[in-house]
Amino acid sequence: MTSITRNLPWFVKDLGVAIVGEKCYVSLVENLNFGDMDCLKYALSKGLGIGIVVGGSIMKVPQLLLIISAKSARGLSLSAYVLETLAYAITLAYSYRNNFPFSTYGENFFLTLQNIIITLLILHYPSSRLTRTQSSGPRLALATALTTAGGIALYAAPAPTLAALQMATIPLSLFSKIPQIRQNARARSTGQLSAFAVISQVAGCLARLFTTSAEVGDPILTAGFALALILNIVLGMQMWSYWGKDGKDAGVPVESRFEESEKEKIPAAAWQEDGRVEVIIQPASPATSIATPTRQQPGRKWARKVD
Structure with a gap:
């Protein structure tokens, strides 16, 4: 076996010497002296x-x-x-x-x-969230x-x-x-x-x-x-x-979480890019307008005109 290890190609020998040094290469590779504990420890450390x-x-x-x-x-x-x-x-x-x-x-x-x-x-x-919008x-x-x-x-x-x-x-x-x-x-x-x-x-x-x-x-x-x-x-x-646990709210201020929860209550189309909210009030239906009695303003009387 040593006849093979002592005649390895030059590039293999050069690589081994570069890694473990000439002394340990000869001891461990060429002579197969695995009882050399110092070189074994050094070779293991290098590896x-x-x-x-x-x-x-x-x-x-x-x-x-x-x-x-x-x-x-x-x-x-x-x-x-x-x-x-x-x-x-x-x-x-x-x-x-x-x-x-x-x-x-x-x-x-x-x-x-x-x-x-x-x-x-x-x-x-x-x-x-406070710095996410900044450049x-x-x-x-x-x-x-x-x-x-x-x-x-x-x-x-x-x-x-x-x-x-x-x-x-x-x-x-x-x-x-x-x-x-x-x-x-x-x-x-x-x-x-x-x-x-x-x-x-x-x-x-x-x-x-x-x-x-x-x-x-x-x-x-x-x-x-x-x-x-x-x-x-x-x-x-x-x-x-914590494997598998999600912490999306971690590190987010309480105010930001409140804003996020409030934002979810309003349709997405109502939010502007600058953070303002556009509130759209739907007009009341005619039926509702008719059915709802009209409140009289204080201090004003209504009279019925008689022909």
Whole structure:
């Protein structure tokens, strides 16, 4: 068997060496030494890391499709996505500047891009009736400018500043999930929240705890992934508890619900685009007019003319 594994095509060998290194490739592939626990652990970590990066590239795609197909971001917390995107971007910059293997942080690159798009969609499809009629152009322009400025600042930040920011991702991860958890609990519904994204985040955090300890050993990253795992499990439990429940009235002010209920009592044709109501009073029928006695005005007498 080793005669085959030692004579594999050059591109297979180059790919294996690029993934697990020369030493572990020779030990595991060419010599079939499966008792080398260090190389086995390293190879498993690399395989999980590559799988996480590939999964991260499509993790938020179902969430994007849900928002676009429904033309609504109902149930999604804007503040939660802004904080989560910031945490992803900081981890991406910190790992890149410290020359960590791409397999240990590559998903943050794809998740940052996907989260930026989701945040812009939340601004484009606001869930509040008060802002639904307003133009989303200024909000999108401001969000794009702030995102670009933040990316440039993270890229140019000194190493000590990045390390401090990376420590700040631990409370950021906490505060990024709490608004979404509170909104789900208040609405008793998860709205347009994607189950695939939540489950993938739980699995990704579990795998990242293993790969970080095996390849990097950075306690800051490990603590951040552990906290994110706990909060994602809470979101998963909410997804299970509220599955199939609708929360269309969640987040809508009481006044808006009252206006909606009053609007349903009036024919749709009577509503104008500017929100005014055109009330049409039907004239009384002749029979009704004849049958109804006429009230005399006070202080006025009627006389019958006698010829």
